[in-house]
Amino acid sequence: MSTSSVPPAFPLLIPLARALVRSRRVGPARVVLVVGALAAVSLLFGAYVVAVARSPL
Template sequence: MQRAWSSRFDFGAGSLRFIEGLLLHGGGFVYAADLVVVAAGLLLFCLLCLDRAPLALVVFAGAVVLLVVGGSGSFSSKPRFLLPAFPLLIPLARALVRSRRVGPSRAVLVVGALTAVSLLFGAYAVAVARSPL
C-alpha cells in the first residue's frame, strides 16, 4: 500500500523536493496553502515548546509533526495529517484567553476570521481546485 502512494519516511527529502518544485515552477493555490499550513504547524510546535506545555503533549505533537514533515508522498494530504496534533493549538488558545482579558471582541474577531478563511478555503478546494485533497 505504501508503494502505491509512494509514502515512506525519508527525513523530509520528498517534502523539500516538492517545496523546491513549487517555488521554482509554481503550482496551484491549494499547494501553496498546504505549504502555509505545514509551516504554521512547525511554527506552532516551536511555540508549544516555548510555552512549557506538558512533556507528553510536546512529544505527541512533535511525533505527528515529524511524521508529516519527514514523510514523502502527496503533499496535499499533509495538512490533513496534522489534524491529530491538537496540542499545537495550546499556544493559540492561551493567547486568545489573554486577549479576552483586554476585550472579548478581539477573540470573537480572531475566531470569526479564522472560521471565514477555513470556510472559503474548503469551498475553493472542493468546488474549484483541480488537485485531489
C-alpha cells in the first residue's frame, strides 16, 4: 500500500477535539485523564512501531 492512497488522519481528530472541548466543561480532572490516556496510547503505539513492527501500520 503506497502512502499516497492513505487518507490523512487529521479529519479523524476533529470529533475527538470537539469531545475534549465539551469534556472541559465537566472538569479539568477528566481532561487530564483523557489527554493522559491518549498520550499513553500514542507512546505504546510508537514503541511498538519502533521496536516490533517491520513496517508501520
